[in-house]
Amino acid sequence: MxxxxxxxxxxxxxxxxxxxxxxxxxxxxxxxxxxxxxxxxxxxxxxxxxxxxxxxxxxxKNDSLFRVHPSVSQALAENKPVVALESTIITHGMPYPHNLSTAKEVEAIVRAEGATPATVGVIEGRVHVGLSSEELDHLARCKSSLKVSRRDLPYVISKGLSGGTTVSATMIAAHRAGIPVFVTGGIGGVHRDGENSLDISADLTELGRTPIAVVSAGVKSILDIGRTLEFLETQGVCVATYGASKNFPAFFSPQSGFTSPYQVCNPEEAAELIASTLSLCLQSGVLLAVPIPEEHAEAGLLIEEAIQAAVTETSAKGVTGRDVTPFILQKVNELTEGKSLQANIALIHNNAKVGSQISCALSKQITERKLRGKTSHNGKHSDIVVIGGINVDFIAKGRQKTLHFGQTNPGSVCQSFGGVGRNIADSLSRLGCQPLFISATGADSHSEAVLNYCKHMNTSGVARLEEQSTATYCAVITESGELSLGLGDMDIHQQITEQYVSQFEKQLSAATLVCLDGNIPVQTINYVCSIANKHNVNVWFEPTDSDKACKPFLSDAWKSLSYSSPNLAELRTMNKTLGLQTPEVLPSSLEEMLSVAVALSRPLLEHLHCLVVTLGAGGVLVCGEHDAGSVNLQPRKQKTKRQLCAVHYPALTVTAEETMNVSGAGDSLAGALIAGIFQRRDTDSCVRMGLLAARLSLASPHPIAPTLTSDSVDPNRVQTQDWLTPRFMWID
Incomplete structure (x- = not known):
């Protein structure tokens, strides 16, 4: 190796x-x-x-180091509220059996409020997000458990040890699992004399780089609360007190003498704050400080006096580092004869209740926003549904005219996000349409990246599947932009099954147009075509490649297609699948390509409304029903006998130096054509929109250029010297 x-x-x-x-x-x-x-x-x-x-x-991406409890996985998959809980309170915060009973009580409170608890801990070198009753008991009894912060995770895992996770380690695990709300007792902070000792809790830096909402009772008074708040500001952490006051709490006391920058009064306001933070993708967290309940705050003065005595003893005995907090808590418990422990448990219970209510409110808001999104898509712009692949693309472009096997070729490699279906849906979304996109990805980091990139699209129809890998595609292109080699790992596209797509039958039936990517299974294509035939829905088939172009033509499903956008090789495959005569070798000259394209289009137009045949550098041939000297692209209401014609549009010039990516030009063309059709533009404008979109794609590292807008492909706005007069041809 x-x-x-x-x-x-x-x-x-x-x-x-x-x-x-x-x-x-x-x-x-x-x-x-x-x-x-x-x-x-x-x-x-x-x-x-x-x-x-x-x-x-x-x-x-090594998921073997993380184990998410089935109850937590199911709740997350169903978009139900989940609350993360730390475990140092079990291993280091309280003596046995108070630690175990408190942990179970907190989980019971979370469940009673309608959320799923996910206690985080490390057991024998694996991070567990959600613990069984037996695992809770194991941590509660284990005398060799370590206190695990961010810095300790690598060592504990490498040695196969067990431990309770602190705020920082719990945040890491919760974020990885997709849990946005985490409840704890109190966070760490800047220690007194921290400006000299630099003793600052990792909790604060974690809040600055992990987008999790932490619900806590503020920070303990043994810390420098003022400097802690200043440090949180430096880290860009949004801090708000929960309740009627902006007073920042100090764990056992509802008042610390300091004020929070902000205040939220109820679970809904807190959820809005969290949702806004996540939507902005700031990669920093939110600290929600919840004051201890008033009935337990009365003991605060007694506890504070005990804390000061414990702090003095800590210095005298030379207790330092991670041992400080457990020592003080134990000493305070002794000095207050257990009242501090009761108050500690009370505030943790209260935090769990408040945090669960916030989690439920957040889940409800997210669900409502998705429903509003679906409603808007079911309204004015919901008449397009795109079903197809979504994948991560890796494009390698050589810097020489010829790639030489047997040696390393100089070039560049870039990552982008593609997939034929995704590309078309992306193009439509950027051009003012809002199609519903139906697809499937793995539950992996590639999926997270691509869905984050696609936030401008309606991806509510994209399934994220466990034990599956998001599709990936690698293209090696020459300096001139020609594809030298393409390889794809597209197995997950077979999971876009008839059974899954049938969940969207209502949207399919009500659509004006459904666009199918040739990557999806034959059975799914047949199912959609049957729905289209039943409800008079137009279907656009993008063949993807020569091997997949045959799929609708293996049965009578193809007769339900209205549009298709094949290249010449794909068009030949369609004819060949139907048992029609086709040329053995495709021509290379433009005149011969046009002649063959017209001949191969003719039999398909017996049922298809229109064919858009892409000819690479040769441009586009649009074939269909004759209408006022051009081809009628507007969706037809019923099939009637027609006079057929074709119009050839030369391609726009793109130099080899300008060409960065060849994987999305055809999809950009199709998306812009469809957008033009739905804007009821004339055929000439629709095709020119498509050609402009294709040119933008070729010059962009992304399959669909981020600069793609309605203005950037408006033929009336874009000035170019490349427009050539289209050529009209009769088919009949």
Whole structure:
């Protein structure tokens, strides 16, 4: 097993029985180009499955180190409220059996408020998000448990040890699991004399870099509360007191002498604050400070006196570091004859109740927003549904005219987000339409990245599946922009099943147009076509590639298609699947390509309303019903006998230097064409919109250019010298 480097990105490969051969080929030790090609495919396939990532980032996806309890997984999958809970209160905060009973009481409070508790702990080197009753008991009794903060996680895991997670470690685990609300007793802070000792809790820096809402009773009075609040401000953490006052609480006391920057009065306001923080993608947390209940605050003065005495004893005995807080808490409990423990339990119970109410309010708000989004999509712009693939693309472009196998080729590698269905839905979304996008991804980091990128789209129809990998695609292109090699790990597209898509039958039946990506299973295509036939819905089929172009044509499903946008090879496959005569070799000259495209389009137009045949650098041939000297692109209400014609539009010029990505030009063309059709533009404007969108795509590192807007593809606004007069041809 050896290591090879792809543009400074290390890839580990062990092909069976052969030495390592890295991406773009060193060629050493292989007798033939054929061998090198085989190894290239193996190496590229591995890159696709794992992503072009560093060794470190691959290790960061090691889910074997994290275990999410089934009850927590189910609640998260169903968008139900979940509350994360720390476990140092079990291992270090209270003596047994108070620690165990308190932990179970807190979980019971969370459940009573309608949320699912997810106590976080480390057991034998694995981080558990959600603990069973037996696991809680194990942590409560374990005398060798460690106190696990961010810095301790690597060591504890590497040694297979157990421990209770502090605020920082619990935040890390909760965020990884997708839990936005975390309840604790109190957070750590800047210790007294911290300006000299630099003794500052990792809880504060974690709040500055992990987007979690932490519900706590403020910070303990043994800390420097003023400097703690200043440090939180420096970290960009939004701090708000929960309740009728802006007084910042000091754990056992509702008042610390300091004021919070902000205040939220109820669970709904707190949920709005959290939702706004998450929507802004600030990557920092929120601290919600909840005062101790008044009935227990009366003991605050007694407890504060005990705390001061304990602090003095701590200094005298030289207790430092992580041992300070447990020592003080135990001493205070002794001095107050258990009253501090009762108050501690009371405030934790109260925090659990308030945090659960906030979590429920947040879940409700998120659900309502999704429903409002669906409602808006079911209104004016809900008449388009796109079903197809979503994947992560890796585009490698050489810097030489020819790529040489047997040596490392200079070039660049970039990551973007693609998938034919996603690209078309993205294009439509940027052009003023709001299609419902139905697809499937894995429950992995690739999925998180691509869905975060697609926030401008309606992705409510995208399923995230456990034990599945998000689709990945790798394209190697030459300096001139031509595709040299493309490899895809698209297995998850087979999970876009008829059964899953049937959940959206109401939206499909009410749509004006459904766009299908050839990556989805044949049974799904047949199902959608049957719905379309029953409800007179127009279907646009994007073949994706020659192998998948045949799918609707394996049965009579193709007769329910209205539009399709194949290239010449895909058009030939469609005809061949129907048993029609096709040329063995496709022509290379433009005139011959146009002649073959017209001949192959004719039999399909017996049922299809329109064909948009893409010819690469040769432009676009639009074939369909003749209407006033052009092709009628507007959806037809019923099938009637028509006079057929075709119009050829030359492509816009894009130089090799301008070409950055060839994976999304056809999808951009289709998306802009569909948008133009729904804007009821004339055929000439629709096609020119498509050509402009394709040109933007070619010059962008992304399949769909982020600069794509209605104005950027408006033929009346965009001045170009490339427009050539379209050529009209009769088919009949």
């Amino acid at each position: 050896l290591l090879g480097c792809v543009n400074r990105v290390w890839v580990k490969v062990q092909p069976s029985g052969q030495s390592f051969w890295h991406f773009c080929c060193t060629g050493e030790g292989f007798p033939s180009v054929l061998d090198r090609m085989r190894m290239l495919k193996r190496a590229s396939a591995l890159i696709l499955r794992r992503g072009i990532t560093t060794y470190q980032s691959r290790m960061c």
